[in-house]
Amino acid sequence: MGTASAMPISDRNPSAQMLSAGGRLFLIDCGEGTQQQMRRCHLSFLRVEAIFISHIHGDHVFGLFGLLNSMAMYGRTAPLDIYGPSALGGVLHFYSSYFGSDDNFEIRFHKLDCKEPQLVHTSKYLTVSAFPLNHKIECYGFRFDEIVSARHAEANPEYRAKSYAYCSDTAPFPELAGWVRAVTCLYHEATYPDSMADKAAHRYHSTSVQAARCALEAGAGRLIVGHYSSRITDFEALADECRAIFPDTVAASDCDVFEI
Numbered sequence: 672m673g674t675a676s677a678m679p680i681s682d683r684n685p686s687a688q689m690l691s692a693g694g695r696l697f698l699i700d701c702g703e704g705t706q707q708q709m710r711r712c713h714l715s716f717l718r719v720e721a722i723f724i725s726h727i728h729g730d731h732v733f734g735l736f737g738l739l740n741s742m743a744m745y746g747r748t749a750p751l752d753i754y755g756p757s758a759l760g761g762v763l764h765f766y767s768s769y770f771g772s773d774d775n776f777e778i779r780f781h782k783l784d785c786k787e788p789q790l791v792h793t794s795k796y797l798t799v800s801a802f803p804l805n806h807k808i809e810c811y812g813f814r815f816d817e818i819v820s821a822r823h824a825e826a827n828p829e830y831r832a833k834s835y836a837y838c839s840d841t842a843p844f845p846e847l848a849g850w851v852r853a854v855t856c857l858y859h860e861a862t863y864p865d866s867m868a869d870k871a872a873h874r875y876h877s878t879s880v881q882a883a884r885c886a887l888e889a890g891a892g893r894l895i896v897g898h899y900s901s902r903i904t905d906f907e908a909l910a911d912e913c914r915a916i917f918p919d920t921v922a923a924s925d926c927d928v929f930e931i
């Protein structure tokens with residue numbers, strides 16, 4: 672729902688993605704304007720089972736207050752699990768203290784604190800693991816793995832469980848490819864083109880080439896890139912830099928839909 676990074680762009684929103692599995696929705700990051708993007712994409716506020724926040728930079732979290740408030744106005748009563756770094760606990764406490772006193776649903780905050788992949792959420796159709804990323808502040812990526820029922824596996828022995836991984840924001844680091852090994856679809860930030868590698872390193876972000884190398888090393892099925900710097904205007908050129916290394920790359924636009 673959002674493919675920009677921190678600076679405002681007229682036609683792109685900051686980071687937010689929705690993963691849908693069996694009618695259940697899982698929100699990954701919640702940049703400013705996410706609730707409007709959900710509206711545009713016809714996604715229900717009430718079917719969100721859990722929210723996963725990578726880190727407390729505004730372009731990943733400023734949409735949370737509006738969304739929580741709208742969930743309450745739409746009469747949500749189901750508890751909402753929210754995962755994120757410890758600092759998110761204070762942000763949610765602030766929301767609840769000032770804006771959430773009449774809300775009829777419980778926010779269950781789960782503090783992330785891991786040095787390697789850790790299972791954090793189990794749902795009917797998938798499991799979710801968190802793993803640390805290499806950013807300026809505490810930051811986590813997420814991997815979603817489909818649960819295949821024994822009956823389904825027996826009837827379809829060739830079937831391979833699907834998986835999706837979200838890696839934003841991060842500079843490259845050696846362990847990451849192993850943590851997203853053989854994922855069906857990898858989202859990896861590509862904030863800058865290869866020519867701006869110095870800036871990427873300075874700001875703990877990745878370039879197109881670095882995202883593609885991670886996908887290649889991981890043996891991912893497909894790569895989606897986003898979180899573009901506001902300086903980028905030619906998104907296909909950025910994707911071409913990835914494709915030279917990892918051919919099955921797509922440069923995402925807001926409200927794009929991908930089947931995993």
Ligand SMILES: [Zn+2]
Pocket residue numbers: 676677686728730731840898
């Ligand atoms: Zn960001």
Ligand SMILES: [Zn+2]
Pocket residue numbers: 726728806840
């Ligand atoms: Zn960031």
